Every structure is written in structure tokens, then in C-alpha cells.
Amino acid sequence: MTTATLLVSCPDQKGLVAKISDWVFSHGGNILHADQHADSTAGLFLMRVEWDLENFDLARSEIDPTFKKLATEIQAKWSIQFSDYVRRIAIFVSKQDHCLYDLILRQRSHELSATIPVVISNHPDLEKVAHNFGINYHHIAISPNNKLEQEKQQLALLKQYKIDLVVLAKYMQVLSPDFLAEFPQVINIHHSFLPAFAGANPYHRAYKRGVKIIGATAHYVTDELDEGPIIEQDVIRVSHRDSVTDLIRKGKDLERIVLARAVRQHLQNRVLIYGQSANSDLGLRTVVFD
Amino acid sequence: MTTATLLVSCPDQKGLVAKISDWVFSHGGNILHADQHADSTAGLFLMRVEWDLENFDLARSEIDPTFKKLATEIQAKWSIQFSDYVRRIAIFVSKQDHCLYDLILRQRSHELSATIPVVISNHPDLEKVAHNFGINYHHIAISPNNKLEQEKQQLALLKQYKIDLVVLAKYMQVLSPDFLAEFPQVINIHHSFLPAFAGANPYHRAYKRGVKIIGATAHYVTDELDEGPIIEQDVIRVSHRDSVTDLIRKGKDLERIVLARAVRQHLQNRVLIYGQSANSDLGLRTVVFD
Amino acid sequence: MTTATLLVSCPDQKGLVAKISDWVFSHGGNILHADQHADSTAGLFLMRVEWDLENFDLARSEIDPTFKKLATEIQAKWSIQFSDYVRRIAIFVSKQDHCLYDLILRQRSHELSATIPVVISNHPDLEKVAHNFGINYHHIAISPNNKLEQEKQQLALLKQYKIDLVVLAKYMQVLSPDFLAEFPQVINIHHSFLPAFAGANPYHRAYKRGVKIIGATAHYVTDELDEGPIIEQDVIRVSHRDSVTDLIRKGKDLERIVLARAVRQHLQNRVLIYGQSANSDLGLRTVVFD
Amino acid sequence: MTTATLLVSCPDQKGLVAKISDWVFSHGGNILHADQHADSTAGLFLMRVEWDLENFDLARSEIDPTFKKLATEIQAKWSIQFSDYVRRIAIFVSKQDHCLYDLILRQRSHELSATIPVVISNHPDLEKVAHNFGINYHHIAISPNNKLEQEKQQLALLKQYKIDLVVLAKYMQVLSPDFLAEFPQVINIHHSFLPAFAGANPYHRAYKRGVKIIGATAHYVTDELDEGPIIEQDVIRVSHRDSVTDLIRKGKDLERIVLARAVRQHLQNRVLIYGQSANSDLGLRTVVFD
Incomplete structure (x- = not known):
């Protein structure tokens, strides 16, 4: 149908x-x-x-x-x-493979109705994973000095592959406002229960604060770091027995599941963004019609 | 409005x-x-x-x-x-007070839009609780011999108090088909994650089976014991450290919350029952429009 | 035993x-x-x-x-x-009664092994609740001008009633460093998943931020507002369908349960605090031996 | 260390x-x-x-x-x-790949301290997955007529590969008492919240019963089908909006995570089995020292 x-x-x-x-x-x-x-x-x-x-x-x-x-x-x-238009996704990764594998396998098992023609990374590490599944891989190294230039290359690839959606699957880099102005359809997974522990090293900070629950958040990317409209969140219980390494391990399962749910909701046209900015009176929010 | x-x-x-x-x-x-x-x-x-x-x-x-x-x-x-018709609830209890208190306090704080004119019990224990809140209390002792007769008294009270909904708040008695034929609007809280541990002593059986999670289930009452259409369920994690007493204690929080949610959904006209019996091909199910 | x-x-x-x-x-x-x-x-x-x-x-x-x-x-x-020393709890409240009722009823049903000889409040509203259960009630109105003076009265009452533990059951007031220096055993319930939404109006801010999950946090009170060592946290899923009023309603169940668990753990001598301050390298944390 | x-x-x-x-x-x-x-x-x-x-x-x-x-x-x-003895796992699969991928990737990322020298299946479908990761694959087709004979082949392979633990990763076949007598260390993932929906087609039956939560259970395998001691369980909320296909999809995430946790607990020597049979007074249960 x-x-x-x-x-x-x-x-x-x-x-x-x-x-x-x-x-x-x-x-x-x-x-x-x-x-x-x-x-x-x-x-x-x-x-x-x-x-x-x-x-x-x-x-x-x-x-x-x-x-x-x-x-x-x-x-x-x-x-x-x-429904017969199949969206084209570019996955941006860094060195961690768990979200990449997860998205590819869900796409292969028809949980995600989309194609994934390309993976783009600032590191060469995951090339073999992409190639195993017949997906092209582009290594575009990012440094503070060459960021804008390299982003232009990324944007050229998005055009070349006719990409509809970029998924940051633990990309660990901040996209510039220029990038987002040209390509605004970007979903990110943040490894904390936002707004708790926005910014860097959320698991280390969660450990230090002694929280009893950790979370992950999938959101659209905006110019304001970690302030984009939230699509999906989930949490898991932790205790004093969990070291930072354990938090990272437990968090990986959250990251996978939360990111996959958000991408699926987006692909099924279930997400509407409305409001102003995250710091306005109204906030910048989503309705997820599930 | x-x-x-x-x-x-x-x-x-x-x-x-x-x-x-x-x-x-x-x-x-x-x-x-x-x-x-x-x-x-x-x-x-x-x-x-x-x-x-x-x-x-x-x-x-x-x-x-x-x-x-x-x-x-x-x-x-x-x-x-x-929305301006305020439903009238009769709460049936036995000896445990936690669900009774919970329903009354939620009604008092306007979480439940209804009145509670009467509490009916097969034991005298909770009379004082009802009276504290100005609610009438009828003690109708049930034994295997007098059950049908006593149920007629209960039904007479439901008529007298113009009751719209009966809530079994840990009533621990099975209503007869005759009762249900005359008054079918009955919500029950069962202290297990149905269909697991239907019947008596679910916490003891959960302990024996060594489950790692226990639950509670609110459902409409039908002639088939513990097979009525489910309105709401929730669960909590347990471990070997939890004795049967601990399961009962943890379960009480579940029972309260699950029952209150179900009653609230019912009062807001959010629940539609459809299907046949629980054992038919289709099942007997609810849609909860939340 | x-x-x-x-x-x-x-x-x-x-x-x-x-x-x-x-x-x-x-x-x-x-x-x-x-x-x-x-x-x-x-x-x-x-x-x-x-x-x-x-x-x-x-x-x-x-x-x-x-x-x-x-x-x-x-x-x-x-x-x-x-184990035969029964701790004496003073409950501090403001106008909301849900945590007060919850603690009293759990104490009455032997979930909390303690006595509650006194309720102290900056408002007169909940006197009747305390008296219904035979608990003394002291109304000590707090204003910015008389705070330190009134806290001295509170401290005198703690001495008079031989209190071991103060529980802030939605007290909505910040205790001064002087108070805490003299009486440091204080557990508070904060109505957010700390460190998210520390400070005032967490439900309003959670709504504005469009989070998909809300939480509650029980912690020991320290001089640093909402930075005390966390004893227990829990969360519940929300959606765009939930207004601020719904968040507050759903949050009340969390507040009750999280606070009760924390008080119970404390009374069973299961909580050890260690570390420095919340902002130090080590953090200020608890081990909860459950 | x-x-x-x-x-x-x-x-x-x-x-x-x-x-x-x-x-x-x-x-x-x-x-x-x-x-x-x-x-x-x-x-x-x-x-x-x-x-x-x-x-x-x-x-x-x-x-x-x-x-x-x-x-x-x-x-x-x-x-x-x-701790320096690395256990050797044989994974038994049928046609579904999600648990197989999950276990292999967790082993590769050092979440599971073990080696996986062999995958055994009654179907040829997943050979390529195993080979991609350099794991041997044996296709041993099972029919009602040849079961005992084929199980002997399986047992011979377990000996040949010096296997310590068999993980049934959606194997969809019942092991015979003879098999278990010779090789008792077997962990299975059942796609329901046991004891609810033991036996076949749990998702279809969960749908029919109209439950609001589904689960998965990892347990040691015994002669009594789906009655072995439970190691780990988890659940996820569902609603009337979820078709059987949705339950299966949501359940796959549960199956993956619950099975992986159980295998990890087993490999870390955290699980002790005690008691008699599931139907005895005592039950057959686990302590999981986490």
C-alpha cells in the first residue's frame, strides 16, 4: 500500500x-x-x-x-x-562502531525504511565495517584548522549521494552553523539524559555526580550545542558498583536504541518541530506522533 | 469548559x-x-x-x-x-488500606474526577479510614455459604448510592457471574503481571519461580477469573535479596499506581473494550486512548 | 532478632x-x-x-x-x-500533602521503622492531616526577614522532640548553612532528575525543554543547593500530550516513591556518604548497600 | 590482574x-x-x-x-x-541474526570475555555472518526424525571445539534431555516475560491477550521447557498501536540485551543456581551477584 x-x-x-x-x-x-x-x-x-x-x-x-x-x-x-520515496541516509561516525552496526543491521532487517549509501568519518577506523555491507566510506580528517574546508567536502558528498538525512552516530564533532545552514536535517545521539551533562564527557561527569540513573538523548542538531529539539530519550539504572567503564558500556545500549527509535520516527514522518529556541519562553520542542 | x-x-x-x-x-x-x-x-x-x-x-x-x-x-x-457528569465510585476493600487511601487522596487532590460516596468491605477493619474522609462504610461479611445473598445486599447498595463504577481495591474476593451480569462496570487490581501468576498468591509464586521483575495489572472484571481486558500494567525489578515480604512491599507501590492510572483512564472515557473472550482467536482487549 | x-x-x-x-x-x-x-x-x-x-x-x-x-x-x-533503636523523624512540609501522607502511611504499615512525633511547616494547611494521625504540628512561618530566627525555633523543636532525621517532604524552602551545621541529617526530595533542572520550577523547565522523561531525586542536603549526595532517583516517560499540570501529577508519584525509598535505605543504615564536594574531582557520592 | x-x-x-x-x-x-x-x-x-x-x-x-x-x-x-581462563562459546542459531550479531559484536568490543569459535545452526542462512567474523559455521539440519542423531553431531562439535558454554541465540529448537545430560551448560533467550507465554508464539499470544508490556527472559535450559532458572529479564511498554510485527521488532531489542547481560553475568561467575525443580516447593532459582 x-x-x-x-x-x-x-x-x-x-x-x-x-x-x-x-x-x-x-x-x-x-x-x-x-x-x-x-x-x-x-x-x-x-x-x-x-x-x-x-x-x-x-x-x-x-x-x-x-x-x-x-x-x-x-x-x-x-x-x-x-511512503514509496525511500530516504537516503549518510551516517557520520568517529571511531566507535556500535551505533553504526546497529543502524546498518536495522536497515538490513527492514526496521528502517531507507538506504545508507555512504558513511563519512574523521577517522579511517570503520572503513571495513562499511565495506562489509557494501557501503561507501569517506575519510575526511577534521582538525581545528581545516574544519570549514573539510565540511565543504562533506556537503559536496551529501549532494553527490543525494542525501536526505545525516545521522551523527557518535561522530564526536560539532557541526558548524554554516554546515547546518546548508544541510539542516541532522539527528544526533548525545550520551546523557539532556539537559543533564550537556557538553563533553557526560559519563565521567555522571559518575562524579553519583547519579543513580544514566540516559541518552536523540535530538535534531541546531546551532546551540546539545540544545536541539529532543526526539527520544531513555535511561538505565546504575549503582556505586558501576565504574565509568561500566557506565560507558551500559550507555552504549541506550545510545543504540534511542538513536534507532529517533531515526525510525523521523523516517516515518512522525516528528514535528515547533517553538523558538531552547532558551526562549516557548522552547524548541517536538511532537512525536507515535 | x-x-x-x-x-x-x-x-x-x-x-x-x-x-x-x-x-x-x-x-x-x-x-x-x-x-x-x-x-x-x-x-x-x-x-x-x-x-x-x-x-x-x-x-x-x-x-x-x-x-x-x-x-x-x-x-x-x-x-x-x-465532562460535567461526575461519576460515582464504590470502592470494595478487604483488609489492606494502601489502595483505598491512594484512591481517596487522588480524588481529594482532583486527580480523579469522581465522587466516592461509599466503601464496601467483607471486613470491618477499614471503617475508620473511610469515616476519616466522611465516606460511608458498609461491612458485608462474605462466606462461601452466604455469598449470593450478600452480593444482593451489595447490589442494593450500588443502586442506593447510584454507583457508576465499582473499583476492587484489593478486595480479595471473586464476584459471581450474577453480580457482574447486573453490574458489569468493575475494575480490579491484580498483583501480578498477568497472565503470569493468575489466581491466588502471585507474590509467593513469583518468589518461588525466581523472576527478576514483578508486576501489577488493572483490568475490567469478567466471568473468567483474571482474564478480563487489561487496562494498565507496570513492573518493578526485584532480585534474590528480596524476600516474599519485600515483593509484597514493592508490589504495593505498583498496585496503587497501576490501579489509579486505570481508574483515571476509565473516568476520562479513554478506554474502549473490544474483541470476544480472552480465549478466542481475537482475544478481549482494550484500546486506551492516551 | x-x-x-x-x-x-x-x-x-x-x-x-x-x-x-x-x-x-x-x-x-x-x-x-x-x-x-x-x-x-x-x-x-x-x-x-x-x-x-x-x-x-x-x-x-x-x-x-x-x-x-x-x-x-x-x-x-x-x-x-x-536495630531496636527506633529513629525519630521530623517531617517538614509546605502546602502539598502527598509526600506527608505517604511517609505517615508507610510508617503506619511498618515499611519505615521509625516514629514521626512532629510535623513542622511554614504554612498552617496540613495541620489536620498530622492531627488525624495523632502527630504534633508546628506552624513556623518563614519570611526572608525572619528566617534565621525561625530556624532557631525549628532547631529547638528538633531538640525537644529528640529528632534523629529531618525529611523535607516538599518543604520548598532552603535551609541555611547555620541550620545544617547544627542539624546535618536532612533528606530532601527534588522534583527533577538532578542535575537536570536544579533550582526552581523544574517541571515548567522540563516542559519547556521538551524532555521525553521526567524524574525525581532524593538526596542529603548540603550547603550547595541541589548538589547534595544522591540517595535515589527514578523517572517516568512523558510526551507532548502531557501539559505542565500532567508533569506535576505524574511527578507526584515519583516524588513519593523516591523519597520513601531513600528514607527507608537511610533508616536501615544502608547509605554511606563519601568524597568531597559535588564540584571537586571526586564528587560527593553515596554507596547504597541494597 | x-x-x-x-x-x-x-x-x-x-x-x-x-x-x-x-x-x-x-x-x-x-x-x-x-x-x-x-x-x-x-x-x-x-x-x-x-x-x-x-x-x-x-x-x-x-x-x-x-x-x-x-x-x-x-x-x-x-x-x-x-580470570585468565577464557571460556569458549558455541552459539546455536536458526534464521534470525540479531542475537548472533549482538553477541559477536559484544565479544569483539571486549564486553564479553570469551571466544566464539563456532556457530551451529539447523539452517544455512547465517553462514555468511559467521564467516565475516572468521567464525566456523556448521549447518546441522534438524527434523523430528533425525533429532537425536543430529544432536550427537552437535555434541561431537562441542567436544571438538572444547566448548564451555552453549548459547541458544533464537535457536527455536528444544534440546533433548540426552543432550542436556551430556552438556548441561546452556543459556537460552525466551521471547516473553516468563512464566507468561511459555511455549510457542509468545508475541502472538501477548498481542491476543492485550498486554501493555512485553518482556524477554534469559534462563539456563533444563528438561522442563521454559522452566529453567531465570538469570535476567527485562520489559518494554507496548500499546494498541503495536501490531504483532511491532511486538516482534520491539522484542528483538529486549532479546539482545537480556541475553547479553545473562551471558556476561555467567562469564563473570556471578550466577549461582540452587533449589530443586521449578515445580517444587522451593523452586529452582538463581542468585546473580551483581
Whole structure:
């Protein structure tokens, strides 16, 4: 079955559910899933609608222009994705292989509906892993001096491979604002329960603070380090018996699972970002329609 | 704000979201929450819609008859509840007080939108707790010989107090099919992760089996013991260090929280039961629209 | 059965388990539980030993002086508690009653082995709750101007009631360094997953940040606000569907459970504090021998 | 550092902690970890002691005979393992690769201290995975008719590869009592929260029952199907939105993690089995010294 998914946000007002579901229905679309949320603080209405394209009476090229009329009327931001469009992911890694293996294996077992044509790294270490699965590997060494230049190479590769989404799978490097301005679709896994232990060495700091639970956070990357909108988090219990090494080991399982869930939610068009910046009154947040 | 909530289930077919939301909208109702689910195995569509009654152009007495036309067309089972109708709960207890206190305190702090006019028990022990909060207490001793007779007394009290919902808060007695035929709205808390350790003494059996996690289950009561549709479950980790007494102590926190969540979901008209019996091909299940 | 519990910490060295368990055994004590931990970063050995006092050949008054010889040899900090000494708790509250009820009910059901002779509050609201359970209630209003003076009254009450432990059950006031210098045994519940959202209004800030999990933290109180050694933490999943009000409601269950666990661990002499300050290299941490 | 680990169980009696730790200390061993448990129902004392072998005054060949004297005195069952002995694991698989990959990658990243010289399967599907990591693969097809014969081949391979532990990583076959009599060290992962949904198709049955949480269980294999002593369990929340396919997908993460934890605990000599059969009064249980 081929489906279309509409993600839409607009100022809250009366009749939005009816108007939007009616638009789908009046064109012959059978709604499979509809979920909506009203954020009363923000005065925003957010909705996800997925419908069967069989018997839908609009050609794909007509869908956007046709919906635009309703969208303009309700002052909406919106996007429509089709289930048969397979997104292309570039995975950025450093030296750790656990998230890389995890994403590849989930993609191979059809948990992630996407292709992974390329892995990009600032280190040569994981080339063999990528090649084992027939994935191209580009080693682009980053130093403080050559960062912007090397990022241009990375961006050129993203263009060349027609990448839709970058996943930072323990990349351990900060992307520059310039990079993000040109390619904003980036998901990162941070190895702490943000906002606790933002920044470097979260496991060491968690150990020092003597917390009884550690976490991991998957979020979209923004200019503000570790402040991007959170997609998914999870935690695991630790005790005094766990050394920093144990925290790192336990955390690896969290990182894998949290990152994979976030990427899956993104690929299924379940995530809507809204708000302003993380430090504004409203915050910068996600709705995850699960 | 006063709202109406429609819970509806019907054979799955095209256009149901649009039809139902359109019905609300066409009568001037502003949809606050809409959630739906399609169970493809059962071929069923299930939906919850809550809307603001301000500006709704139907009087309350007209809503049911008016919706009936659409309901008949789509072959729906359905119910509509109003947020200003405060449900009346009878709590059945035995000797343990933790769930009783918990429900009363949540009701007092407005977590549970209901009144609790009466506590009924087969033991006199908890009379003082009920009276402390100004709640009537009826001691109806149950023995194998007088059970049906005593249940008639209980049913008379439910009528007298105009009870909408019975909550078995560690009642430790099985209600007869006759009781349930006359008063089917009953929620129970079972002190295990059902279907594990159905029946008596679940903590002792969990200890003996050496499980590493224990649980609690809130479910609607049916004629089949511990087989009613599950509303909510939760678990907690245990270890060899925990004796049966420790399992009981840890379990009490689970019982409280799981029961309270289930009662709250029920009171907010979030729970739809569907299917056949627990032993049928389809099972007897709930959708909890959270 | 009456038991003695030794909590001991000292520089790590060879033979400590044997020496300490041998000391107990050589005096006729039967060890019921022994647990130890070595923190290699701190170079510290920490141990908890609990033994049956029946047949122990030392009178209570002899135990401390006798153990002192071994303690001096191994350069230990240590304390010994007896299971028949019932600790006396003062609960400090503000206006919220959920943690107060929870602690009292757990004490009444023997989950907490202690007495609660007094509740102290900066508001009059919860007097009736305390009195219902036959507990004295002192209303000592705190304002920025009279804080130190009022704290002296509080300290006088702690003396008068022979209090061993103060539990801040949503007290919402910061104790002064002077108070803590005179009475350092204080456990607090903070309504966030520390160190995330230290300080005021954690639920509002958690909402704004869009976290997918919220938490609660029980810790000993030190001069550094929200930086005291953590005893227990727990978390619960939230989503965009949860308003700030929902976070507060869900958090109340966490607060209750986390605080009760911490108090219980403390009363059972399971918690050892070690390290320096939260901001030192080593941190200020607990071992919880569970 | 090379260590020895003693796992010991015996009838509970006075002075055991002191006697055992004294035995280690008197031979010059520095105890690194000591943990013990008394099961009062069974009247059993169980202990794990790990000590540094540097300066230990017994040669390896002398350790067993020397400890035997104390063991006989206290009527103990016991075993001693050395940390430099690397256990050899045979992984049994069927067609699913997620647990196989997981175990291999954890072994490669030194989370599991063992070697994996061979993978044995009743299907040819995963040969390439094993070969990618330089592991031998034997395809031994099992049918109802040839089972005992094929198991003899499997047992011959275990001998040939000098295997210490068999891990059933979604093997989907029941081992015969004959197999287990000859090779009893077998860990299995069952895809449910045992004892719920023992037997076949647990995810389908969990779906039908409408549970709100699913689990996985790692246990030692015994003659009684799915009744072996439990080593580790974990769970994940599900809802009506999850189809059977979703349960299977979510369950795969549980299976991986629960199996890996159990294997790791076993390899670190942290698991002691005691009791009778799962259906006896005492049960057949584990102590996991973590």
C-alpha cells in the first residue's frame, strides 16, 4: 500500500480536524492514521494524517498545489511525504562502531525504511565495517584548522549521494552553523539524559555526580550545542558498583536504541518541530506522533 | 469548559475519520482531541473524539438521537459522556488500606474526577479510614455459604448510592457471574503481571519461580477469573535479596499506581473494550486512548 | 532478632573483609549481611556488616570501644547502629500533602521503622492531616526577614522532640548553612532528575525543554543547593500530550516513591556518604548497600 | 590482574563469612569483591568471593585440594574459576541474526570475555555472518526424525571445539534431555516475560491477550521447557498501536540485551543456581551477584 503523510501546524482554531480530514476524504483518500495535538501555550494546532493513495483522485504533482489553498486559509506550515520515496541516509561516525552496526543491521532487517549509501568519518577506523555491507566510506580528517574546508567536502558528498538525512552516530564533532545552514536535517545521539551533562564527557561527569540513573538523548542538531529539539530519550539504572567503564558500556545500549527509535520516527514522518529556541519562553520542542 | 466525549467502534471502512469529525464540526463543535485506531485483524475501527460543547448547536437530549443516524449508517457501537457528569465510585476493600487511601487522596487532590460516596468491605477493619474522609462504610461479611445473598445486599447498595463504577481495591474476593451480569462496570487490581501468576498468591509464586521483575495489572472484571481486558500494567525489578515480604512491599507501590492510572483512564472515557473472550482467536482487549 | 549494623570506610588495603568479619565472628556474632565496595578512584574501602546480637559476647557499651582498636589500625570512619533503636523523624512540609501522607502511611504499615512525633511547616494547611494521625504540628512561618530566627525555633523543636532525621517532604524552602551545621541529617526530595533542572520550577523547565522523561531525586542536603549526595532517583516517560499540570501529577508519584525509598535505605543504615564536594574531582557520592 | 572467583553454597550456619574470607586472607589473597546471600526458606548460605592471585601463597593446583578441607567441614558445593581462563562459546542459531550479531559484536568490543569459535545452526542462512567474523559455521539440519542423531553431531562439535558454554541465540529448537545430560551448560533467550507465554508464539499470544508490556527472559535450559532458572529479564511498554510485527521488532531489542547481560553475568561467575525443580516447593532459582 502506498500512502501519503501530511504533517501540518497552524494557529489553533475551530474545525481544523474536520477541515483537514474532509480535504483528504473529499479527494477519495482513506485515512489510515490521524493524530493531532493542540499546544495551548503556543496557541498551535499540530496534526499528522496518513492516507491510502489508492483511489485518491489527485495526481502527486497536484497534491501540493491543491492542499496549498486550505493551507493558506488556515495559515499552516506543512509537508507531504510519500511512503514509496525511500530516504537516503549518510551516517557520520568517529571511531566507535556500535551505533553504526546497529543502524546498518536495522536497515538490513527492514526496521528502517531507507538506504545508507555512504558513511563519512574523521577517522579511517570503520572503513571495513562499511565495506562489509557494501557501503561507501569517506575519510575526511577534521582538525581545528581545516574544519570549514573539510565540511565543504562533506556537503559536496551529501549532494553527490543525494542525501536526505545525516545521522551523527557518535561522530564526536560539532557541526558548524554554516554546515547546518546548508544541510539542516541532522539527528544526533548525545550520551546523557539532556539537559543533564550537556557538553563533553557526560559519563565521567555522571559518575562524579553519583547519579543513580544514566540516559541518552536523540535530538535534531541546531546551532546551540546539545540544545536541539529532543526526539527520544531513555535511561538505565546504575549503582556505586558501576565504574565509568561500566557506565560507558551500559550507555552504549541506550545510545543504540534511542538513536534507532529517533531515526525510525523521523523516517516515518512522525516528528514535528515547533517553538523558538531552547532558551526562549516557548522552547524548541517536538511532537512525536507515535 | 464542558466537553462531550464520543467513544465509537464499527467495521473499518473508508472515510470514517472525516465523517465523524465532520458530524461534530457541522454542529458547531470544536474538536479538542481526536484519536483513532484500526485493528486490521478484527477489521474494526475505534475512535475517541472530545469536543467543546460551547456553540454546539444540539441540546444534550438531541445529541444521542442525532448521532444515531450516522451510527446506524456505519454500524457503530458508541457512547457519549459529558465532562460535567461526575461519576460515582464504590470502592470494595478487604483488609489492606494502601489502595483505598491512594484512591481517596487522588480524588481529594482532583486527580480523579469522581465522587466516592461509599466503601464496601467483607471486613470491618477499614471503617475508620473511610469515616476519616466522611465516606460511608458498609461491612458485608462474605462466606462461601452466604455469598449470593450478600452480593444482593451489595447490589442494593450500588443502586442506593447510584454507583457508576465499582473499583476492587484489593478486595480479595471473586464476584459471581450474577453480580457482574447486573453490574458489569468493575475494575480490579491484580498483583501480578498477568497472565503470569493468575489466581491466588502471585507474590509467593513469583518468589518461588525466581523472576527478576514483578508486576501489577488493572483490568475490567469478567466471568473468567483474571482474564478480563487489561487496562494498565507496570513492573518493578526485584532480585534474590528480596524476600516474599519485600515483593509484597514493592508490589504495593505498583498496585496503587497501576490501579489509579486505570481508574483515571476509565473516568476520562479513554478506554474502549473490544474483541470476544480472552480465549478466542481475537482475544478481549482494550484500546486506551492516551 | 536484634542486630547491629556497622558502616565503615577506610583507605583500601589488603585483608579488610577478613579482618572486619573476623572481628564480628571472634566475638560470637553471626553475620547476616555483609556487603562491601572499593572505590579505586578514591582509594577507599567501604563496608556494611549486619550481625545477630544474640550470643555476641560484648555488651552494647563495650562494642564501640572494642571496635575502636581495629578502626584505628585501619584508619576507619565508622558508626554502629542497633536495630531496636527506633529513629525519630521530623517531617517538614509546605502546602502539598502527598509526600506527608505517604511517609505517615508507610510508617503506619511498618515499611519505615521509625516514629514521626512532629510535623513542622511554614504554612498552617496540613495541620489536620498530622492531627488525624495523632502527630504534633508546628506552624513556623518563614519570611526572608525572619528566617534565621525561625530556624532557631525549628532547631529547638528538633531538640525537644529528640529528632534523629529531618525529611523535607516538599518543604520548598532552603535551609541555611547555620541550620545544617547544627542539624546535618536532612533528606530532601527534588522534583527533577538532578542535575537536570536544579533550582526552581523544574517541571515548567522540563516542559519547556521538551524532555521525553521526567524524574525525581532524593538526596542529603548540603550547603550547595541541589548538589547534595544522591540517595535515589527514578523517572517516568512523558510526551507532548502531557501539559505542565500532567508533569506535576505524574511527578507526584515519583516524588513519593523516591523519597520513601531513600528514607527507608537511610533508616536501615544502608547509605554511606563519601568524597568531597559535588564540584571537586571526586564528587560527593553515596554507596547504597541494597 | 589475575583473579580467582569462588562460588559456594552450603547449609546456613554461624561464622561462614568470617571462615571463608579468613581462608582467602590467611593464604595471602586480597579480596576484591565479596557478596553473600542467605535464603532462609531453603536454609542455604550462598557466597561469591573474588580475590587477587598476586601474593596468594597457593599454586593453582593446590587451591582446590586446600579449599576442599573447609568445604567438607561446611558441607559446601563450590567451584573456583580463574580470570585468565577464557571460556569458549558455541552459539546455536536458526534464521534470525540479531542475537548472533549482538553477541559477536559484544565479544569483539571486549564486553564479553570469551571466544566464539563456532556457530551451529539447523539452517544455512547465517553462514555468511559467521564467516565475516572468521567464525566456523556448521549447518546441522534438524527434523523430528533425525533429532537425536543430529544432536550427537552437535555434541561431537562441542567436544571438538572444547566448548564451555552453549548459547541458544533464537535457536527455536528444544534440546533433548540426552543432550542436556551430556552438556548441561546452556543459556537460552525466551521471547516473553516468563512464566507468561511459555511455549510457542509468545508475541502472538501477548498481542491476543492485550498486554501493555512485553518482556524477554534469559534462563539456563533444563528438561522442563521454559522452566529453567531465570538469570535476567527485562520489559518494554507496548500499546494498541503495536501490531504483532511491532511486538516482534520491539522484542528483538529486549532479546539482545537480556541475553547479553545473562551471558556476561555467567562469564563473570556471578550466577549461582540452587533449589530443586521449578515445580517444587522451593523452586529452582538463581542468585546473580551483581
